[in-house]
C-alpha cells in the first residue's frame with residue numbers, strides 16, 4: 001500500500017517591493033525580493049482524501065507575505081524570513097514547519113554629479129542575496145544566508161600544479177592562469193530559539209563581511225587551486241562572524257583556453273605571450289566545500 005511519505009506546499013515567486021520614504025531628508029530606500037513559502041504539518045488528508053480543510057491556501061500565504069511586509073521591516077531579509085515562518089507555525093496549530101526562501105535583488109543607488117541620488121537606483125549585475133529558513137514549531141528557526149551569481153575573474157595570481165598524474169592525465173601544470181568563477185557562498189547561523197533572539201543580529205553586516213572576504217581573498221590569494229582558495233574564504237568568514245556555525249562554497253571553474261596562433265605568420269600567443277584566449281562555456285570544473293566551526297563528522 002503506497003503511503004504519503006513527505007509533503008509540503010506553498011507559494012513560490014511572490015514578487016515584493018517595499019519603499020521607505022524618509023520624510024525629513026526625502027531619501028527613499030527600496031528593497032525588492034522574490035519570496036517562497038512552503039508549509040508542512042498535518043496536511044496528509046488534503047493529498048490522500050481530497051480534504052481541503054487543512055489547506056492554508058497558497059493564495060492566503062501570498063496575502064500573508066504582503067500584509068507582514070507592510071507591518072514589519074523586510075530588511076534584513078533573514079529577519080523577515082523568520083517573521084514569516086514564526087507567523088505560519090503560530091497562527092495555524094496544524095502547521096508544524098514553515099520553509100521560507102527570499103531572493104533579494106540588487107537596487108544600487110545612482111550617483112549623479114558625484115552625489116547619491118535620493119530616489120534613483122540601478123541593477124549592478126545579476127548577483128543575488130538568498131535566504132533559506134526553516135521555522136519548526138517550538139524548535140526555533142534555522143537560517144542559511146547566501147550570495148549567488150557573483151561573477152569574478154582574475155587575470156593572474158592563480159596556479160595549478162602538482163596534481164595527481166596517471167595515464168588519463170592530459171592537463172599540463174600551470175604556474176600562471178586565468179581564474180574565473182560564479183560565486184555561490186553560504187553561511188549557516190546558529191539556531192535561533194525565537195524572534196527576540198535574532199532581533200539584534202547584524203545580518204546585513206555579516207553579508208557585507210562575507211562578500212568583502214570573498215572578493216579580497218579571491219583578489220589577493222596567490223591561488224594554488226580553487227579548493228585551497230575557497231577554504232581560506234570559509235575560515236575567514238567563520239572568524240569574522242561568531243554566530244555562524246558553517247560556511248560553504250560552490251565554485252565552478254570557468255576555463256579560459258590558450259589559442260595557438262603560430263600557424264599565422266608565427267604569431268606568439270602561448271605561455272607568457274598569451275593575451276588572446278577562448279572563454280569556455282562548458283564543461284567546467286565544479287568544486288564544493290563546507291567548513292564547520294565545530295566539526296562533528298569527518299569527510
Ligand SMILES: O=c1[nH]c(=O)c2[nH]c(=O)[nH]c2[nH]1
Pocket residue numbers: 160171224225226227253285
Ligand atoms: O583549481 C583547480 N582545481 C581542480 O581540481 C582542477 N582540476 C582541473 O582540471 N583544473 C583544476 N583547477
